[in-house]
Amino acid sequence: MSNPRAVLRANDTEFHVESWERIDFTLRYVDGVFSPENPQLADVHREWGRCLMVVDETVHELYGERIRAYYAHHGIALTTVPLTIAETAKSMHTLERIVDAFAEFGLLRTEPVLVVGGGLTTDVTGFACASYKRGTPYVRVPTTLIGLIDASVAMKVAVNHGRHKNRLGAFHASQQVLLDFSFLATLPEAQVRNGLSEMIKIATVANAGLFDVLEKYGADLLTTRFGHLGDEAGPELREVAHQATHDAIRTMLELEHRNLHELDLDRVIAFGHTWSPTLELTPDTPMLHGHAIAIDMAFSATLAQRRGYLGTGDRDRIHRLFSDLGLAVDSPYLTPELLADATDSILQTRAGLLRAAVPRPIGTCHFVNDIEPGELAETLTEHRAAVAGLPTAAQGVEMWSR
Structure with a gap:
């Protein structure tokens, strides 16, 4: 989509461009985001007929069966990429693994990735989405308190580097954030x-x-x-x-x-x-x-x-x-x-x-x-x-x- 607010001024000695990026995202409460009667996630992926989900491994162990049943109910093929991300693994190496998974899946440039997990998972995967093909859309389902009230509210994404926290990163807003506080029942x-x-x-x-x-x-x-x-x-x-x-x-x-x-x-x-x-x-x-x-x-x-x-x-x-x-x-x-x-x-x-x-x-x-x-x-x-x-x-x- 072209930007109607973009301006180009030119003369014989210089060109000057002004443009503005539109940021448009929603944080929406959903009680039981993977309950079949709640269509919000299915609606995101319905036109593609498939979903690539990057998910925290512990969350996958606890909720994987429910998530698979949700997408099966809606007739959407689900591919999962489970990750274990501690602070020490919030790194470029982990980001590269995610990017390789995108490529293996054949992710299309405008096809939204689903990211399910805490702030570390959404940070690293969000940065992978910002980097992959110079900007891939994604939807966040935070599953920790810090993810629900802090990490998923902002549009910052990053990895650590050289014992420096969030040394590499970007600003890349998710399309939407689905807030389901029922995940806290299983949170340590x-x-x-x-x-x-x-x-x-x-x-x-x-x-x-x-x-x-x-x-x-x-x-x-x-x-x-x-x-x-x-x-x-x-x-x-x-x-x-x-x-x-x-x-x-x-x-x-x-x-x-x-x-x-x-x-x-x-x-x-x-x-x-x-x-x-x-x-x-x-x-x-x-x-x-x-x-x-x-x-x-x-x-x-x-x-x-x-x-x-x-x-x-x-x-x-x-x-x-x-x-x-x-x-x-x-x-x-x-x-x-x-x-x-x-x-x-x-x-x-x-x-x-x-x-x-x-x-x-x-x-x-x-x-x-x-x-x-x-x-x-x-x-x-x-x-x-x-x-x-x-x-x-x-x-x-x-x-x-x-």
């Missing part, structure tokens, strides 16, 4: 905790009401998988869970929908993502993303309190919320040397400015650009003292990636 508690960290991120710098909800209900949301595990949740907690996740997604989109290509690098949702990209991959076994950003956010809260942006009480509320949910708030890997190295690295990503998002107060955001290595080291000393009495002072619950 460690992965629910992982996603809760991203919810706290949004709440702390952009939605004080959501922060209050997570303080009150966070532990119950964790143990009941947001009301989807067992019968003990009850309708009240399920409504709380729905409203909390809806608020998190809505807040993310309100912050990002005008800046999908990150042309403005002062990004509220980058709270917790200043020092954590280096921290997360520093240990031989990487931290789960949620724990790495929780440590970053807890440290940032101490920095905000030290500078007078937060009261001590609010700093401690933030620290306690992370710790009460089993998320790490400190780490022996968080050292003055790592903070300095991570600062140098993120300055490259953020065009020479730190742009460290901190709460000022809870529910609002302020960006710090003027911090020096000495202040980072002093803040770390104060932070370590502030969190020393918390159960997760230096070790979160199930914090290591597998």
